[in-house]
Amino acid sequence: MKVKSAVLQVMGASRPYKESKPLVIQELELDDPGRGEVLVEIKAAGLCHSDLSVINGSRPRPLPMALGHEAAGVVVKTGSGVTNYKTGDHVICIFVPTCGHCLPCQEGRPALCEEGAKSNSEGTLLNGERRLHAGHEYIYHHVGVCAFSDYVVVSEHSLVKVDPDIPFEKVALFGCAVLTGVGAVVNTANVRMGSSVAVVGLGGVGLSALLGAVASGARDIIAVDINPEKLHFAKELGATHIFNSKDKDCIERIKEITSGGVEYAFETAGAVPAMKVAYKITRRGGTTVTTGLPHPEHEFSFPQVTLTAEERVLKGSYLGSCVPSRDIPRFIELYKQGRLPVDRLLSGMIPLEEINEGFDKLAAGEINRMMVIP
Ligand SMILES: NC(=O)c1ccc[n+]([C@@H]2O[C@H](COP(=O)([O-])OP(=O)(O)OC[C@H]3O[C@@H](n4cnc5c(N)ncnc54)[C@H](O)[C@@H]3O)[C@@H](O)[C@H]2O)c1
Ligand SMILES: [Zn+2]
Ligand SMILES: [Zn+2]
Known part of the structure; x- marks a missing residue:
């Protein structure tokens, strides 16, 4: 069938993207779903920094690639062998498809x-196939999803069924921002009630982490960013203290009000300077978690002795260390009870044709989560 997709043709284009137009809206041919695959009509797809990182070259991927991964839609058709989904099901996409039989899958760590990981880095579906093409030229799939399209074919293992009562633009948030941010707090760090938390970087992921910390009963919730507007919004969402990391004494002041640092610090900016702040404001015996995905050549260093003599923990968190089919329904239920108001992260909706302008806004730190309605 004919579909419309936002395809990245060049990496590292100059900003503003409104002018350089790295994403080109193309009419493509989408093959029928093969064995174990599902055709989904995409109803909403969020702009995430991980898409921006492919656009700006921080996360190099094969081109041309159809981008987008935080998405919700409706099942249109299933390929052979698919028994878990049927036409009309509401689904969200997950940015790591899972084989179910490798060691991490067997250990209950599907994020790994x-x-x-192989199919994502090669830009294919889980089975190694590509289903999108422009004439004879095949297009790569971003993390097996490529959701900035009106229709997609994905592996059945890239999906989770969701409640049809929740509007698409809201439920889509659970596929990446919420899964990553809330998961980092409740799964990776396992934040305890009454503890002190800091979140450094207040985009979709960081604000979700902040809401996760509120829902977990954290005592002090310190929000850190370089953008004053993000800090004000964090306060509305439940941050007890806000700090601009551009302020020279930011680290000292956070350590002062927390008597030596927080028990859990989250780096959710995807930048080494933010990681340095997160590590420095973690107290002795505390845990620093990073969800950020900076350029592979950017290195973070710290005095090794602090890890040893202060018995610190340093953890990476991918996909919020979630088991999506277990955690998404839990997070959605908390949202429905009003305890995880993640829909407040929505900054607006745009048509596919305005996607380059949308990424300009994300790059400038002007939005939290903007949804493309293809
Ligand atoms: N681990 C995962 O599974 C996973 C999933 C999704 C996104 N990510 C990554 O998480 C990061 C955040 O994603 P997002 O979509 O929320 O990004 P975003 O662009 O919406 O937000 C990033 C925020 O960090 C702030 N920031 C930048 N530099 C800072 C600094 N030095 N100190 C404090 N704040 C700073 C920005 O002002 C912005 O508010 C990205 O690196 C993204 O690729 C990881
Ligand atoms: Zn994402
Ligand atoms: Zn596996």
């Missing part, structure tokens, strides 16, 4: 699925 080895086959999923």
Whole structure:
């Protein structure tokens, strides 16, 4: 069938993207779903920094690639062998497809699925196939999803079924921002009630982490960013203290009000300077978690002795260390009870044709989560 997709043709284009137009809206041919695959009509797809990182070259990927991964839609058709989904099901996409039989999958850590990591870095579906093409030229799939399209074919293992009562633009948030941010707090760090938390970087992921910390009963919730507007919004969402990391004494002041640092600090900016702040404001015996995905050549260093003599913990968090089919329904239920008001992260909706302008806004730190309605 004919579909419309936002395809990245060049990496590292100059900003503003409104002018350089790195994403080109193309009419493509989408093959029918093969064995274990599902055709989904995309109803909403969020702009995430991980898409921006492919656009700006921080996360190099094969081109041309159809981008987008935080998405919700409706099942249109299933390929052979698919028994878990039927036409009309509401689904969200997950940015790591899982094989179910590699060691991490067997250990209950699907975020680390080895086959999923391979197909994601090669820009294919889980089975190695590509289903989108422009004439004879095949297009790569971003993390097995490529959701900035009106229709997609994905592996059945890239989906989770969701409640049809929740509007698409809201439920889509659970596929990346919420899964990553809330998951980092409740799964990776396992934040305890009454503890002190800091979140450094207040985009979709960081604000979700902040809401996760509120829902977990954290005592002090310190929000850190370089953008004053993000800080004010964090306060509305439940931050007890806000700090601009551009202020020279930011680290000292956070350590002062927390008597030596927080028990859990989250780096959710995807930048080494933010990681340095997160590490420095973690107290002795505390845990620093990073969800950020900076350029592979950017290195973070710290005095090794602090890790040892202060018995600190340093953890990476991918996909919020979630088991999506277990955690998404839990997070959605908390949202429905009003305890995880993640829909407040929505900054607006745009048509596919305005996607380059949308990424300008994300790059400038002007939005939290903007949804493309293809
Ligand atoms: N680990 C995962 O599974 C996963 C999933 C999704 C996104 N990510 C990554 O998480 C990061 C955040 O994603 P997002 O979509 O929320 O990004 P975003 O662009 O919406 O937000 C980033 C925020 O960080 C702030 N920031 C930048 N530099 C800072 C600094 N030095 N100190 C404090 N704040 C700073 C920005 O002002 C902005 O508010 C990205 O690196 C993204 O690729 C990881
Ligand atoms: Zn994302
Ligand atoms: Zn696996």
